[in-house]
Amino acid sequence: MRAAIVAKLMYAVGKNPEVASQRDWFIATTLAVRDRIVDQWMASTRATYESKRKRVYYLSLEFLIGRLLVDALMETGLTEPVRQALDDLGVDLDQLRKIEPDAALGNGGLGRLAACFMESMATLQIAAHGYGIRYDHGLFRQVIKDGWQREYPENWLTFGNPWEFERPEVDYSVGFGGTVETVEVSEEITRHYWRPEETVDAIAFDTPVPGWRARHVNTLRLWSARAPDALRLDAFNQGDHVGALAARVRLEAISKVLYPSDATPAGLELRLRQEYFFVSASMQDIIRRHKQHHGELELLPEKVAIQLNDTHPAIAIAELMRVLIDLEDFGWDEAWEITKAVFSYTNHTLLPEALESWPVPLMERLLPRHMQIIYMINARHLDLVRSKGEHDGGVLSELSLIDESHGRRVRMGNLAFIGSHKINGVSALHSDLVQRTLFYQLNRFYPGRIVNKTNGITFRRWLFEANPGLTELLVDCCGSRVMDDPAALIDFEKYAGDAGVVDRFRAIRRAKKAELAGLIRRRLDVSVSPDALFDVQIKRIHEYKRQLLNILEIVALYDAIRANPGGNWVPRVKIFAGKAAASYHQAKLIIKLANDVARLVNRDPVVRRLLKVVFLPNYNVSLAEAIIPAADLSEQISTAGMEASGTGNMKLALNGALTIGTLDGANVEIKEHVGDDNIFIFGLTTEQVEERRRKGIDMSDVIAASPLLEEVLDAVGAGVYSPGEPGRFGDLVNSVRHHDYFMVAADFDAYYAAQRAVDARWQDTAAWWRSAIINTAHMGFFSSDRAIAEYATDIWGLPAPRMG
Template sequence: MTMEVDANTLEKGGAASVMPSPASDDVARFRAAVIAKLTYAVGKNPAAASDRDWFLATAFATRDRIVDRWITSTRQTYSEGRKRVYYLSLEFLIGRLLFDALTNLELLDTVRHALGDLGVDLDRLRQVEPDAALGNGGLGRLAACFMDSMATLSIAAYGYGIRYDHGLFRQVIKNGWQQEYPEEWLSFGNPWEFERPEVFYDVGFGGSVEAVPLSNDRKKHVWHPGERVEAVAYDTPICGWRGRHVNTLRLWSARAADPLRLDAFNQGDHVGALADQVRAEAISKVLYPSDATPAGQELRLRQEYFFTCASLHDLMRRHIDSFGDVRSLPDKVAIQLNDTHPAIAVAELMRVLVDEHDLEWDEAWDITRRTISYTNHTLLPEALETWPVPLMERLLPRHMQIIYLLNAVHLGEVRAKFPDDDALLSSVSLIEEGGGRRVRMGNLAFLGSHSINGVAALHSELMKTTVFKDFYRLYPERMNNKTNGITFRRWLIEANPGLTRLLAETCGPGVLDDPTLLEKLVPMAEDRSLHERLAAVRRQNKVALARLIRDRMEIKVNPGALFDVQIKRIHEYKRQLLNILETIALYEAMRANPAKNWAPRVKIFSGKAAASYHQAKLIIKLANDVARVVNDDPTVKDLLKVVFLPNYNVSLAEAIIPAADLSEQISTAGMEASGTGNMKMALNGALTIGTLDGANVEIKEHVGDANIFIFGLTADEVEERRRTGIDEAGSIARSPHLGEVLDAVESGVFSPDERDRFRPLTDALRYHDYFLVTSDFDAYWDAQRAVDARWNKKDAWWTSSIINTANMAWFSSDRTISEYAKDIWDVPVKPVR
């Protein structure tokens, strides 16, 4: 197999294929298809077409190639009567789809040549496509990787979620502060989706429940909603690797059943006439609306029920059309709940089976439990959603009745086994009684599922001793682990074409299908010629990222410096604050001794804080204020730069990750469920600095202690510190650097216009350091100095880099999905090769 790569393509940062050179006939056919789409679908003359027009034409021509395979895959699923997997997730962070589709269809070089013949630059078109704003972070990106892997492994699957008009928000940094603006990703349409106006379902809210007698001892409950909203389907085909199979991502958009009150409009109340439409369509406007107000809480619950209800009715319709009897549901349907957001599915499926299909309660419950499974993504009790009982009773009255009955039966069974354990009853109840009665959605998801999995080995074990300790005591056989994975197609082939080509040449082209072939790198880990080639690829990626930083931030960084990267949602437990404090300590040390042989660094941060999360937004402000001071100080010159890149999304991650030298995974041990950024950067050859938390534990096992920088308290030690008392003052007093750093922050060195700006952050560290930043600071400082020492020994650094890449095969989402398919869903997979 001959492999070619265009040097100009790599210089621009574009993807380069390792596939055979395209046939001239294929190029000509695609070129003609693009011209036809430009003319008849976009309505433009080539001479007058903009980059956006060419992008749309190319996307439409590519989509046509997918549709043929999509229809074939769907027909095959129906004809074979295959069991389907339905993945319910509030987020699908799919990113840009053009290069994803072209890569999976093996069309990248074909399209590049076809467009080149027309004088169009494919890499320029790549920048035109907006990111689909359908997620926030790891949860949504995991769902996207899983959709890719389910298609790659030929699993018949649907993804179900919400088609947000504006997604999370577009992050803008003004004077160092995060500000939120609507994400306008749909402003120019979405060429990848198919609107299905004929596929819609009524979703009810409020109203009353009527008990209709059927016989002396049986009643039928009929829910009469006071409000109805229509859920309209939009389908996006998800193409697997090499285009073997195509699945469907079906997203729901909210539409008012009666969009205009004509009587009010004709009476002159033009705004009031649209009130019902505005209320209905608010459901699919934004992801994670603030829940700081009662209205915000209600909107979140409406969102969750809206997409779950529509999804269950859609899959039930499909099942009945294919198999006729709801009793075969567990044999032909697997419903996976991605976190607690769709947990209301347990009550909704019971309602559908009992109220609409007239099944007896016990039979319906057996079907529900055998059909549904639940993935937990957090050990934070506050992140396991709960809803006020009065809100649930008002918005979903029939579901509240079902939850009460489920709880009564459940607690009766527990009481029979453990008659004198009131604490156990309180812990496993679906209703939280203290401080206002609330429905515990995590408990509901657990009780209504036959399988409950964590997403990393440590996380799954901690679930058994923390958030689901008592449920594990009752149902130990239901709990299992499925360590997360990433799709190598996106995070290696597309994001890092230079490295991909080098790996294909070194390990053989089969590595594109079988990542275990990366292990061939291990015997070559100390090969200096390979080091040089890898360093050249990395530098190319760093030059591209440096250009992006210069263009967006007007900050010039040195591509020869160590690129130290922390990219993730901004949260106290992820401890961006620890990183910033160490940055300040390093800055002060460099200023005190600029002649020392320092390892030059570029500290790169990116991530969004929840709109109502004040501490997280203050951390962003501190990062930007520190960057301003450090970057303007001529003393440190190119020794240290600090960059906060705004509006983190998939496309920005694709630019940062291939350029990362050091991957920051420094959460408080026991608090990160898994992480997937750690896997992406390690795959691309970055070395990890981190705590023994989440999937870091398993990465350490695969790459070896010598090739990862582990520091800090373990999860057990964190629990012990919290139990016996955290000695913040002692940790600060014992540290050679931390006290000075805190004093500098508190004295206004980084906020001369407002000396006490960061007092909430430093007070938390001094008096209530729940996330143990002070306890881990010195260990983190020492680990960073070990990073410096390794960086200064280039052969040692590149040896470790190679070993990281070589041992990442296990972290493929194909492996993860294969485990789900075998252990939870009971569906067959077709291996990639």
């Protein structure tokens, strides 16, 4: 290994060891490790070709894969050989890993789930490809300036990406705009020919994805947009140097950033271009591979399963229909049966605004043939509904793929449902709500399509890699089987009352908290004690996730401590991290409030020993790996009925954090597994939230009955935390008082009481650590291996994978 690293340093990086920088050593080490993975990658690919088995294609706009070096070392079992080789060369692996940037290919849970699923598919030796976009700059790099979020480009590709292989020969043309020519072939047959107005090239970049112990390696193929013509030479020679590049810049913007703002017509169009771009390239690639190895497209359902990760890739349904009908001469009925059998769709949200819809004029201009196909799908779909006796105009309107209520828009969720043979929610509660609310009418006419597949996480990343100390303890207690079989974690429960094991667990947690305290001090210049309770809320900033509820409770706690500084208070560090969408004003205002509260609280000598508040900027996978093993309390406090599942809740509980949360998403199942005594549940249920909304979301009555909340809202609204701008948080306070759709006021008192129950448990050391061990022991169910095994048998039509 030492020789391999030095060889890469010399012949791939072009440096002598004597003058090599840390980055040079990082690249050389990565390339040496990558070689070992490529060997198995080639073997896995050959085996798949030879067996002619069914392949899974996972289409996702996000893949939040994080840093890959330590992940690859762990998967391949090369950590210690590489560490020793580098030690011999005078290089520290722990320092080297920090050189690698996080791949800016995702935002939150959707992208992290896709990454976990890719790793689990490789672990279970399922032949799979992931397809997405190779973003030059990802979402954005979050910087906090004077408490406000500022967005900057995430330049993760500045020094290249040593993990990927560019495939310039894998180059597909993707069209936009233009016209559709109709040709009458005969009285019965009409052909349509789409003539795009412009095209962009999709270039493939492949990253090998090894499974556990590298027994199988799959491929993550990401597409980069390239203009067919680098520049207009005539314009350049006439002196219009900027104009000569205009077309290239516009076309290549497709793969620049994740989720460009859709607040403008141009931004909205760019989002649709992105989605069709990666779908079209992926479908061309899938069909090419199928033809090459299996021949007839009639065999697609037997050899191909395509999973749509949310509605972003839903245009793939219309695209496959276009290919089969226009390019391959299939009849409509046969093409539709093939399409439905190939596609399945994962729904991730009940929020109407998150279920994509596109203006019909935009679709007709940008994808004219697809719009024709969608009209035909809709007409046949509504004919089927009518044939079953449904003629109510309101019901037909709800079932239609075209929303006529606020300007004509294409409902991509409805398209994904109708064009898939299976639709899954991502937690038991969420799947039930999908059936009862979101797709109630569609489920009536297409029964049996909706199934549940509770999300899971890969323990290799979120336990073995993120928390090696706890992993070693688990192996000592449960045996080496725990490294391969998450179900073996249950044996850890036997040690919940073992003083020696508890002491080791506490020491492991404290060491991680000390590391996180050091990171907080370096990044924020705030000192926190690792002996305090670390109370963590790390997730995308959104009103339904209710960071605001957490902040208001901090204000109440701060006031209570100041009123009685000698009380029996539990020292706490409140830790926030997460990004707000660039155009989401309320979410950005919540970040500002968190930072304004932190500034006042952290400077107050009365509470300095008892309460600290920190907001860590630019939340990503690497920061999560630092926070999660150090967390004592996991905040999962979304409005009941609005979080589809969550996966942060699973990662935190796996590492022994106790959950404070509502009966929402996978919290319900976590509660069932760990038991009522080992989780802090509070607040309105889904049904109670619905009932309160029917009654009205003006919370004047609730606030009047809660002097504590009234005092907090008065303080925030009066500018106590924004003395230079007293009205800064008026919108937030007004929303809680009079437009509390997210039930912040309604749940405040229950949340405050649950936090005091947390205090009481923390002060009972034996009880706290017993609950922590029970949480870790009962997380085996939440493995992404289990989730993928269920997808394989229940959705993709594969043989049951071998677990463990």
